[in-house]
């Protein structure tokens with residue numbers, strides 16, 4: 001095992017840099033898909049919007065929603081492609097209004113609990129276009145679902161993690177959840193719910209099981225005008241960015257491993273970009289201020305987005321709105337990260353602007369092949385409603401400022417046997433279900449967690465239940481730490497203090513990490529330190545079991561996920 005670590009370290013620290021050498025394990029977009037992608041004209045269809053291609057979910061009762069997970073087969077994601085079968089959350093309306101492969105939004109009120117059910121009406125087994133690795137799933141080729149509210153402050157029965165029931169929900173089964181939307185933990189924010197099936201999250205999300213969950217409050221009303229002085233109504237636009245590959249027959253393409261005998265691939269990267277479930281769309285805007293709510297819904301691609309001309313003012317992220325706007329040049333969003341952004345198009349009447357994706361700057365590191373084009377923005381010349389004219393000086397949200405941690409936990413991120421067909425990843429040298437739960441914070445306490453990245457790539461680390469403060473990142477000698485502590489065959493165990501191997505001072509968080517987060521980029525060569533308060537929703541009795549994991553969903557499935565259990569005080 002040691003040899004493979006050494007080789008990976010060479011990839012990481014060698015003069016040549018990592019990307020080209022890392023790719024064989026990531027599986028390139030296939031030639032079949034590239035031939036299709038190259039023929040799709042860009043910017044020939046409008047991006048779906050809430051009420052116009054995205055369904056705003058209809059309740060089935062007071063504060064109640066009844067979803068089914070269904071396969072849709074008749075939607076065209078591009079005019080030149082045959083219809084693409086995909087999976088969707090149906091609110092009971094039949095989804096006649098859903099245009100693309102992302103097309104559902106729940107709008108709730110902060111402080112008002114919602115009850116939801118999800119009934120599995122998908123095929124009993126996976127269709128041919130979804131390549132299951134039956135070594136990773138509990139019941140082979142059977143479709144077993146588990147809906148998780150990403151960013152949700154919920155009890156563990158409603159969390160949608162494997163501890164609810166490890167086999168998940170099969171055909172005809174109903175998952176029933178309560179989302180308390182409790183304050184102050186759950187302010188106005190953009191969350192999302194998506195499938196979390198054990199060993200199949202990457203496939204079920206790829207197939208389409210993802211939807212927006214928007215919380216409002218008395219400030220962030222979604223209307224215009226509002227007390228914050230930000231755009232609302234048609235001038236607030238959710239943008240969910242996802243990369244995909246296509247087969248000639250219109251089906252989504254998910255490659256299997258190049259390695260004989262293996263199915264699972266380490267990262268899925270598309271060669272076509274979808275926004276709100278449509279291929280390379282355009283967005284028409286008026287020359288005035290807009291609010292974009294951006295979610296990176298990719299399986300593995302880290303986005304670095306800009307608009308060319310107009311300035312970007314970020315007003316919030318994963319955990320809701322901040323206390324003040326921050327100017328950003330590029331939005332660097334790893335999978336599951338969100339950015340709430342104000343953009344003023346008033347100086348660009350008649351312009352055609354491009355939303356572009358760039359290679360993220362170091363120390364963010366990803367083996368993703370380039371995919372630059374995202375969406376065209378067509379600025380008109382007429383303003384039908386002027387709206388806010390300037391960026392607000394302050395906002396009614398929060399900066400993150402937690403105190404008095406009771407402990408520091410060191411969590412290692414390991415890559416095992418990268419040149420073997422059986423390669424995988426883990427945390428703390430343990431598989432997901434290996435041994436007892438090792439992370440056991442006490443309810444009501446604050447803890448620091450340090451992600452010790454011993455791989456060559458950035459891992460977006462997501463924690464269920466809590467939002468956290470990003471304290472900073474400290475460079476360290478990963479090689480020396482690993483050589484000193486690589487006791488187990490499965491990498492470096494957790495809990496070993498890496499501070500003797502630090503090579504410089506802690507760097508402060510990026511300005512875009514100002515508020516509370518639920519997903520943080522753990523970059524290679526750095527110790528990434530976060531701080532969280534492990535509270536439980538009112539009425540929830542400890543112990544409660546959740547998970548934390550890498551949100552590159554291929555990594556999560558094999559096997560960069562571990563449980564944590566919130567214990568009762570005393």
Ligand SMILES: [Cu+2]
Pocket residue numbers: 458459460550551552555556560
């Ligand atoms: Cu990862």
